[in-house]
Amino acid sequence: MLLANLVEGMTIGSLYALMALGLSLVYGILRVLDIANAGAYTLGAYVGVLTWRLTSSWWLALLAGAAVASGLGWLLQRHLYVPILASGPIVPLIASIGVFTALEEAYRLLFGPYILKLPARIPLPTVRIAGTVVSGVQLLVLMVAVAAFAGIALLLDRTRTGLAWRATAQDRETAEAMGIDVGAVTGRIFLLGYALAAAAGVLVAIHYNAVSPTMGDMPAYKMLAIIVLGGLGSPFGTVAASLLIGLVETFVAAYVGFLLPRDAIAFAALILILLLRPQGLFARGVAAR
Amino acid sequence: MPEAPLLEVRELHAGYGKAEVLEGVSLTVQPGEFVALVGNNGAGKSTLLKAVMGLVRGRGQILYRARELLGTPAHLRAALGIGYVPEGRRVFPGLTVEENLKVGAYRLQQEARLRQQLERIYAIFPRLAERRRQVASSLSGGEQQMLAIGRALMLDPSLLIVDEISMGLAPAVVDEILRVLEEKHRSGLAILLADQNARKMLAVADRGYVLETGRITLAGRAGDLRRDPSVVEAYLRAL
Numbered sequence: 001m002l003l004a005n006l007v008e009g010m011t012i013g014s015l016y017a018l019m020a021l022g023l024s025l026v027y028g029i030l031r032v033l034d035i036a037n038a039g040a041y042t043l044g045a046y047v048g049v050l051t052w053r054l055t056s057s058w059w060l061a062l063l064a065g066a067a068v069a070s071g072l073g074w075l076l077q078r079h080l081y082v083p084i085l086a087s088g089p090i091v092p093l094i095a096s097i098g099v100f101t102a103l104e105e106a107y108r109l110l111f112g113p114y115i116l117k118l119p120a121r122i123p124l125p126t127v128r129i130a131g132t133v134v135s136g137v138q139l140l141v142l143m144v145a146v147a148a149f150a151g152i153a154l155l156l157d158r159t160r161t162g163l164a165w166r167a168t169a170q171d172r173e174t175a176e177a178m179g180i181d182v183g184a185v186t187g188r189i190f191l192l193g194y195a196l197a198a199a200a201g202v203l204v205a206i207h208y209n210a211v212s213p214t215m216g217d218m219p220a221y222k223m224l225a226i227i228v229l230g231g232l233g234s235p236f237g238t239v240a241a242s243l244l245i246g247l248v249e250t251f252v253a254a255y256v257g258f259l260l261p262r263d264a265i266a267f268a269a270l271i272l273i274l275l276l277r278p279q280g281l282f283a284r285g286v287a288a289r
Numbered sequence: 290m291p292e293a294p295l296l297e298v299r300e301l302h303a304g305y306g307k308a309e310v311l312e313g314v315s316l317t318v319q320p321g322e323f324v325a326l327v328g329n330n331g332a333g334k335s336t337l338l339k340a341v342m343g344l345v346r347g348r349g350q351i352l353y354r355a356r357e358l359l360g361t362p363a364h365l366r367a368a369l370g371i372g373y374v375p376e377g378r379r380v381f382p383g384l385t386v387e388e389n390l391k392v393g394a395y396r397l398q399q400e401a402r403l404r405q406q407l408e409r410i411y412a413i414f415p416r417l418a419e420r421r422r423q424v425a426s427s428l429s430g431g432e433q434q435m436l437a438i439g440r441a442l443m444l445d446p447s448l449l450i451v452d453e454i455s456m457g458l459a460p461a462v463v464d465e466i467l468r469v470l471e472e473k474h475r476s477g478l479a480i481l482l483a484d485q486n487a488r489k490m491l492a493v494a495d496r497g498y499v500l501e502t503g504r505i506t507l508a509g510r511a512g513d514l515r516r517d518p519s520v521v522e523a524y525l526r527a528l
């Protein structure tokens with residue numbers, strides 16, 4: 001029971017981390033709280049469903065979802081956020097809420113207000129560890145998440161591209177004067193940030209076997225709280241905060257779940273932690289500026 | 290027959306939104322020349338330097354090696370051999386000293402050249418070498434200024450544009466940094482330096498321009514400007 005909750009909590013936390021990491025990268029580069037990122041999560045899930053229906057392939061569903069959502073992210077930064085960036089942080093925030101709402105309505109019109117299914121079979125064995133069953137889907141989520149985090153950590157810390165990204169996030173104008181094409185950097189970060197959200201969307205769709213137009217509602221707010229908890233713009237903090245919230249909500253739901261629904265527990269925990277540590281778990285990240 | 294100027298700004302108008310800060314500024318920097326830009330806060334010094342770097346839009350002409358810069362995006366201007374030290378130093382606070390320098394050489398692809406350039410900068414500023422693994426936000430103001438200059442020198446520019454070096458720094462530190470600039474100048478680097486401290490600048494520069502509310506009101510040899518009564522009255526007396 002304990003171990004089962006641990007595995008499920010890590011799985012949920014990893015899904016949060018995939019989404020929140022995208023949101024955090026995007027926030028880091030433009031200082032925009034991009035609610036529409038949760039729209040990419042839903043978009044990924046729908047593209048995943050369509051791709052799976054055509055091909056019966058879970059990994060094609062994952063790739064297609066990520067690719068289409070990347071395109072959306074690139075278009076949004078290029079034609080919406082960057083042009084209105086000079087008007088301060090509130091305007092892009094409101095615009096992103098508008099985009100998110102419009103996307104949800106578009107999904108409703110296109111696919112109907114029903115729950116679609118994505119019963120993809122994951123060709124991973126069900127593993128038993130000390131009597132606890134780890135399902136193939138859980139294993140897949142954990143593997144995708146670990147691969148994504150490791151890849152991003154290496155990219156940011158060890159490569160010239162990562163250095164340019166970090167410099168641009170810290171001081172856009174100076175980075176440009178140093179010869180970095182900050183427009184291209186921004187575009188690439190949105191490609192990645194939206195791909196991560198979409199990957200989370202496809203994995204959630206497989207995990208719960210359900211896709212609906214409003215599936216992004218709860219993550220939209222939860223991810224905002226998580227990236228604040230993780231210290232806004234700090235990738236490491238974001239992942240840590242995601243795992244923490246995933247574990248807390250799973251454990252509390254398992255042991256005292258009859259009192260409150262799961263999401264309410266997550267938000268209660270977030271409020272409590274933020275009251276105790278308003279600067280986030282790790283007071284670095286953007287605060288260094 | 291005078292040499293062709295390295296940088297030639299002609300009738301430059303620039304500003305932010307509708308507010309025009311520069312109202313037709315012209316100046317030149319010859320190859321290897323040290324030019325001081327004198328002017329009070331708000332005169333438009335930073336705007337002029339940013340326009341040359343492409344960080345604010347401008348109308349008019351900015352010729353670098355006889356090539357028009359106004360249509361060139363900012364990130365490509367660095368590759369043409371223009372180094373930039375922004376106002377307020379603007380080191381990348383969360384990057385280490387060495388990473389800051391590497392950003393200055395972002396256009397440089399070969400690892401061997403990069404190492405060589407890093408060692409050159411560390412030779413100029415040994416204090417940066419000692420702190421190469423520290424994050425820039427932990428440096429003192431003077432060290433950050435050295436880092437900002439080192440970063441701008443990483444690509445071996447022909448022209449170094451410096452926006453304020455003395456702000457908030459102890460006089461001894463300013464002198465130390467000016468000595469480095471003079472040394473680079475002697476080895477052939479052209480410098481365009483704007484600073485509040487007209488006295489120190491005009492002591493080291495070859496020529497100077499006085500910028501007042503968006504216009505050049507006076508230009509000449511640094512030695513002549515230092516003795517000009519209006520310059521003395523406006524910029525040298527209080528210091």
